[in-house]
Amino acid sequence: MRLDHELVLPPRGFVLGWTLERFWMPHDLAATVHDKSSWTRDGPAVQNTFIDPGWHGRLRLEISNNVQEEFVIAAGEPIAQLVFELLDIPTEQPYDGRYQNQERGPQFIRLLLARKPIDELELSVRTVNCLKNAGITTVGELVVKTESELRRLLGYKRLVNEVQEALATVGLHLGMPRDEKH
Secondary structure, eight states, X not given: OBBSSOEEEOTTOEXXXXXXXXXXXXXXXXXXXXXXXXXXXXXXXXXXXXXXXXXXXXXXEEEEEOSSSOEEXXXXXXXXXXXXXXXXXXXXXXXXXXXXXXXXXXXXXXXXXXXXXXXXXXXXXXXXXXXHHTTOOBHHHHHTSOHHHHHHHHXXXXXXXXXXXXXXXXXXXXXXXXXXXX
């Protein structure tokens, strides 16, 4: 499985990522997500999860960084692998829960957060003022900026890191596509 966007993992931090691939599990097939050992030796680890028969959508991956250094994972980079399990017979109760046909992005908070003023995030006064001076007043305006755009606007990597950490606490990140529903 590959990431659909660049992820910056803070030291000893945790972020959510989305797969580039969409999945449509038949009723006689399940899968388990496993991290790639080549990544875990360097620090990042994907939390293992189970994909039920009948589930379809994009996977949201929980990725942690187990080292003291920031770690960047490029968009399109293979990050995890699937181990498939063929059932003897198709399930009579395929998955039909709240994550069915899941699209990229936190599902229920995106609409609420897009219009939320940036000063309601857990940010320092200095960072909020710098963002406002750059014309960024809402979370929706902030998340479409890439890390490099924000570094140019703010001038300090420390402030960008603070923004990334605040966004991660609400399941968002920099560089989200503009065409996503907010």
